Amino acid sequence: MTRFHSSASDRRAPHNRAFNHHPRLWQCxxxxxxxxxxxxxxxxxxxxxxxxxxxxxxxxxxNFGRFVKWPTAPTAGKDGSFMVCVLGQxxxxxxxxxxxxxxxxDGKRVVTRRISKPQDAGTCRILFISSEEETHLxxxxxxxxxxxxxxxxxxxxxxxxxxxxxxxxxxxxxxxEINLASTQNARxxxxxxxxxxxxxxxxSAGPGD
Amino acid sequence: MFKAKTHSISHxxxxxxxxxxxxxxxxxxxxxxxxxxxxxxxxxxxxLSTQSQIIGSNTASALLFNDxxxxxxxxxxxxxxxxxxxxxxxxxxxxxxxxxxxDPRRDSPPLTIAAGQTESHSFKNRDIVLVRPxxxxxxxxxxxxxxxxxxxxxxxxxxxxxxxxxxxLACLMAALLVSSVFRKAVAEPIVGLAEVARIVSHDKNYxxxxxxxxxxxxxxxxxxxxxxxxxQIQENEAALRKAHDELEQRVQERTAELESAKGELEAFSVSxxxxxxxxxxxxxxxxxxLSTMSHELRTPLNAVLGxxxxxxxxxxxxxxxxxxxYVAHIHTGGKHLLRLINDILDLSKIEAGRLQLAxxxxxxxxSFAEVADAMRPLAEKKSHxxxxxxxxxxxVRADAVRFKQVLMNLIGNAIKFTPEGGTIELAGRQLGxxxxxxxxxxGPGIPPEEQQRIFEAFYRLNQTEKMVEGTGLGLAITKRxxxxxxxxxxxxxxxxxxxxxxxxxxxSPGFEAEKARTSGTALKTGETARILVVEDDLTAAHLLQSHxxxxxxxxxxxxxxxxxxxxxxxxxPSAVTMDIMMKPxxxxxxxxxxxxxxxxxxxxxxMVTVVDQPATGSxxxxxxxxxxxxEKTTLLAAVQRCLNLRGRIAPARPILVVEDDVSxxxxxxxxxxxxxxxxxxxxxxxxxxxQVATSxxxxxxxxxxxxxxxxxxxxxxxxxxxxTAELPVFVLTSKDLTPKEREYIRANTGxxxxxxxxxxxxxxxxxxxxxxxxxxxxx
Numbered sequence: 001m002t003r004f005h006s007s008a009s010d011r012r013a014p015h016n017r018a019f020n021h022h023p024r025l026w027q028c029x030x031x032x033x034x035x036x037x038x039x040x041x042x043x044x045x046x047x048x049x050x051x052x053x054x055x056x057x058x059x060x061x062x063n064f065g066r067f068v069k070w071p072t073a074p075t076a077g078k079d080g081s082f083m084v085c086v087l088g089q090x091x092x093x094x095x096x097x098x099x100x101x102x103x104x105x106d107g108k109r110v111v112t113r114r115i116s117k118p119q120d121a122g123t124c125r126i127l128f129i130s131s132e133e134e135t136h137l138x139x140x141x142x143x144x145x146x147x148x149x150x151x152x153x154x155x156x157x158x159x160x161x162x163x164x165x166x167x168x169x170x171x172x173x174x175x176x177e178i179n180l181a182s183t184q185n186a187r188x189x190x191x192x193x194x195x196x197x198x199x200x201x202x203x204s205a206g207p208g209d
Numbered sequence: 210m211f212k213a214k215t216h217s218i219s220h221x222x223x224x225x226x227x228x229x230x231x232x233x234x235x236x237x238x239x240x241x242x243x244x245x246x247x248x249x250x251x252x253x254x255x256x257l258s259t260q261s262q263i264i265g266s267n268t269a270s271a272l273l274f275n276d277x278x279x280x281x282x283x284x285x286x287x288x289x290x291x292x293x294x295x296x297x298x299x300x301x302x303x304x305x306x307x308x309x310x311x312d313p314r315r316d317s318p319p320l321t322i323a324a325g326q327t328e329s330h331s332f333k334n335r336d337i338v339l340v341r342p343x344x345x346x347x348x349x350x351x352x353x354x355x356x357x358x359x360x361x362x363x364x365x366x367x368x369x370x371x372x373x374x375x376x377x378l379a380c381l382m383a384a385l386l387v388s389s390v391f392r393k394a395v396a397e398p399i400v401g402l403a404e405v406a407r408i409v410s411h412d413k414n415y416x417x418x419x420x421x422x423x424x425x426x427x428x429x430x431x432x433x434x435x436x437x438x439x440x441q442i443q444e445n446e447a448a449l450r451k452a453h454d455e456l457e458q459r460v461q462e463r464t465a466e467l468e469s470a471k472g473e474l475e476a477f478s479v480s481x482x483x484x485x486x487x488x489x490x491x492x493x494x495x496x497x498x499l500s501t502m503s504h505e506l507r508t509p510l511n512a513v514l515g516x517x518x519x520x521x522x523x524x525x526x527x528x529x530x531x532x533x534x535y536v537a538h539i540h541t542g543g544k545h546l547l548r549l550i551n552d553i554l555d556l557s558k559i560e561a562g563r564l565q566l567a568x569x570x571x572x573x574x575x576s577f578a579e580v581a582d583a584m585r586p587l588a589e590k591k592s593h594x595x596x597x598x599x600x601x602x603x604x605v606r607a608d609a610v611r612f613k614q615v616l617m618n619l620i621g622n623a624i625k626f627t628p629e630g631g632t633i634e635l636a637g638r639q640l641g642x643x644x645x646x647x648x649x650x651x652g653p654g655i656p657p658e659e660q661q662r663i664f665e666a667f668y669r670l671n672q673t674e675k676m677v678e679g680t681g682l683g684l685a686i687t688k689r690x691x692x693x694x695x696x697x698x699x700x701x702x703x704x705x706x707x708x709x710x711x712x713x714x715x716x717s718p719g720f721e722a723e724k725a726r727t728s729g730t731a732l733k734t735g736e737t738a739r740i741l742v743v744e745d746d747l748t749a750a751h752l753l754q755s756h757x758x759x760x761x762x763x764x765x766x767x768x769x770x771x772x773x774x775x776x777x778x779x780x781x782p783s784a785v786t787m788d789i790m791m792k793p794x795x796x797x798x799x800x801x802x803x804x805x806x807x808x809x810x811x812x813x814x815x816m817v818t819v820v821d822q823p824a825t826g827s828x829x830x831x832x833x834x835x836x837x838x839x840e841k842t843t844l845l846a847a848v849q850r851c852l853n854l855r856g857r858i859a860p861a862r863p864i865l866v867v868e869d870d871v872s873x874x875x876x877x878x879x880x881x882x883x884x885x886x887x888x889x890x891x892x893x894x895x896x897x898x899x900q901v902a903t904s905x906x907x908x909x910x911x912x913x914x915x916x917x918x919x920x921x922x923x924x925x926x927x928x929x930x931x932x933t934a935e936l937p938v939f940v941l942t943s944k945d946l947t948p949k950e951r952e953y954i955r956a957n958t959g960x961x962x963x964x965x966x967x968x969x970x971x972x973x974x975x976x977x978x979x980x981x982x983x984x985x986x987x988x
Contacts, residue, residue, distance in 0.1 A: 193267070
């Protein structure tokens with residue numbers, strides 16, 4: 001009996017080896033294909049235009065909207081849209097519009113708006129304050145107090161001065177810091193995820209206070 | 210062999226049990242483990258998916274805000290999960306965003322991944338690879354790649370395997386236990402049964418039984434059936450043995466029977482042989498008896514007939530009417546007796562196949578005439594008319610004597626059975642190759658039912674009106690005689706219109722010599738005193754015959770001298786007459802041969818011749834010599850002298866017959882006289898006494914019972930007297946003798962004859978021995 005078994009297994013062995021050979025062949029082929037794909041990738045990558053600063057910042061504006069929870073907003077636009085406003089000189093140009101076109105936030109259609117006075121910002125949810133308005137910042141921020149507007153700017157010292165989110169460049173990377181006190185004052189709830197990716201989170205009020 | 214088998218059965222049971230339970234358990238374990246593995250793997254996949262989802266949602270912000278460090282932080286939490294080999298976050302376009310490896314030297318996630326992934330998992334090289342898109346608020350934000358090893362699965366599998374092994378082992382032990390119980394319940398009875406079967410088949414011992422099983426199950430039924438079968442076999446075997454024994458016994462019995470039957474058969478065949486010998490002897494005795502009887506019966510009868518005939522001739526004195534009648538009665542009775550004896554002897558001879566026919570050509574007409582002449586007196590006594598009708602040239606091939614015997618029988622019957630005044634017709638005619646002879650009468654006819662039976666021996670027609678004398682043998686003999694001749698005897702008869710007996714005989718073409726016929730005819734006569742006439746001249750022979758026949762002698766003619774000696778030996782005639790001038794043998798030669806042959810030496814010979822040489826005749830031993838021409842008286846005187854010469858005894862002293870019964874005395878006297886002795890008689894004791902006293906006899910034949918003085922007395926007297934002490938005495942008596950008397954007689958007499966026995970011949974023999982007859986003397 002044993003002899004028969006062993007002989008049977010002996011006979012099966014070549015088949016097993018044959019089956020084992022084929023997967024290895026396919027693995028080799030796959031590896032070659034993957035290497036080819038990697039070789040091609042830089043070419044494709046190079047062809048894509050590198051996004052400029054305000055393209056990224058426009059995307060970030062949108063993304064901030066996704067991590068922030070607004071209080072029930074009486075300040076919602078008349079048409080029920082989600083207003084993203086730019087105060088002062090617009091650095092984005094058309095980029096902002098193209099970036100936000102067709103997007104929804106908080107269940108509402110995102111609409112861009114350019115305002116010149118802080119008083120106009122009543123219906124805005126996210127307000128990008130141009131660095132040109134650095135001088136009027138105090139007035140602007142105070143005007144927007146308790147309006148429930150997320151303020152974003154790339155002017156230096158913005159968050160220290162009472163602004164909520166401030167962009168800054170960390171090498172090539174665009175990063176931001178958050179003034180949590182300001183957001184809390186504006187009764188905005190920021191997701192911990194947002195806080196996690198922020199370069200710094202300021203929990204005290206501005207030094208000016 | 211047997212042990213191995215039983216082992217094999219219990220082993221098989223055990224193996225079966227263990228195999229079944231083991232197989233069932235293995236299958237169950239395999240199914241269970243298989244199912245568990247599948248579900249466990251699914252759970253692993255789900256777990257992985259959940260993990261990826263959590264990581265995904267936790268890295269969404271990092272992706273969105275391009276913070277790989279944050280993602281790396283999140284991913285690094287996977288170090289807690291030991292099975293996660295590596296994980297990576299990719300941007301939506303497939304670029305690597307952040308990665309994690311438990312052991313970077315061994316595992317690392319791919320640098321890029323195809324964009325637009327849906328959630329999928331795959332198993333590669335004992336790893337699970339799960340790819341899942343990261344969706345944040347409904348938007349694809351990135352892709353997560355996570356690879357886990359199956360160590361946990363393997364571990365679980367190992368655990369299961371060990372548990373299954375333990376369970377299997379336990380189960381097999383349990384199965385072993387159960388099977389031991391089964392073996393007790395199932396195998397042991399089977400083993401016992403097998404043992405019994407082995408013993409039965411080996412020892413042919415059908416008396417043992419398998420132990421019955423305690424429980425009622427198929428096994429018990431099997432054992433019961435086996436036991437029952439054994440019982441039946443035992444029974445059958447016993448019956449078979451019994452049958453065998455019986456058969457053997459029967460075979461032995463049969464063998465014994467056969468042997469005894471064989472013995473019986475042998476004994477039977479021996480007895481058959483004996484019977485055959487006895488039959489042959491008896492047949493020989495019968496032949497001897499027949500030849501003896503023909504003489505022994507005929508001789509005394511001839512004496513009776515001769516004496517009675519002599520008496521009627523009144524030669525020794527005249528007889529009165531009564532005497533005449535009585536003698537006639539004696540004669541008739543004697544003749545009837547003679548006929549009867551002759552018939553019986555004839556029939557016996559025919560039946561024994563000893564009758565020899567002298568076939569010759571016989572002229573029918575002559576025979577008819579002779580028979581008619583012989584029968585005519587008888588017919589005339591009853592006023593019958595006897596008509597004979599035959600042509601002259603008709604002749605048959607037959608024994609002439611027998612032919613005439615047949616005719617006489619038939620005519621005699623016709624005469625007897627036809628009422629007075631009838632007609633009897635004897636007719637012969639040629640009928641082709643045969644001659645048909647008819648004897649027709651005008652009698653009452655024979656009823657059909659008797660027509661066949663009348664030919665049987667001793668059958669007599671049932672005639673009531675008158676008893677007809679006859680032997681009852683006539684027709685039987687006749688029929689046989691005819692058949693011996695090659696003919697056929699038949700009967701045509703109608704009641705009331707007579708009968709016609711007919712027979713056929715082969716016809717003969719012509720005549721034979723007359724002398725042959727005459728020589729035949731002569732044979733029938735001459736029992737009283739037969740004279741053989743040797744004469745080749747027919748005329749002379751006939752002359753002599755007529756003289757002698759007229760004188761009452763029986764004559765036998767012999768025309769062939771060469772046969773004369775033979776005939777003389779056969780016939781023992783009283784005398785022979787012969788011619789001298791004969792051919793081929795002459796008279797001298799014949800005379801010499803007759804006298805020199807002891808069987809014929811004492812027969813007197815009378816020479817009848819023209820040759821006048823009496824001296825030569827005397828010299829050659831001829832008793833008489835007559836010179837032709839023969840004178841009748843001379844012839845008869847010579848014959849008489851010869852006969853006297855032969856009968857004459859001339860003793861000096863007579864034989865004394867002491868007998869009180871006259872007839873017996875007379876008969877003895879005649880008997881002795883005939884033998885040539887001189888006889889004197891004494892009717893009583895005193896007469897005998899006085900006769901012996903006066904002249905001493907040659908011998909005394911003494912009756913014991915006598916008036917006045919008894920035979921014993923006489924004997925005693927004679928024996929006491931010296932003169933008569935040696936007197937020969939024969940005792941002839943009808944007395945029943947006591948042994949003492951018998952002894953006395955034997956001592957004092959020469960012979961004892963008792964009358965109720967056949968004493969005559971013995972007496973004569975004894976007498977001839979004691980007293981030889983006196984030799985013949987020439988006159």
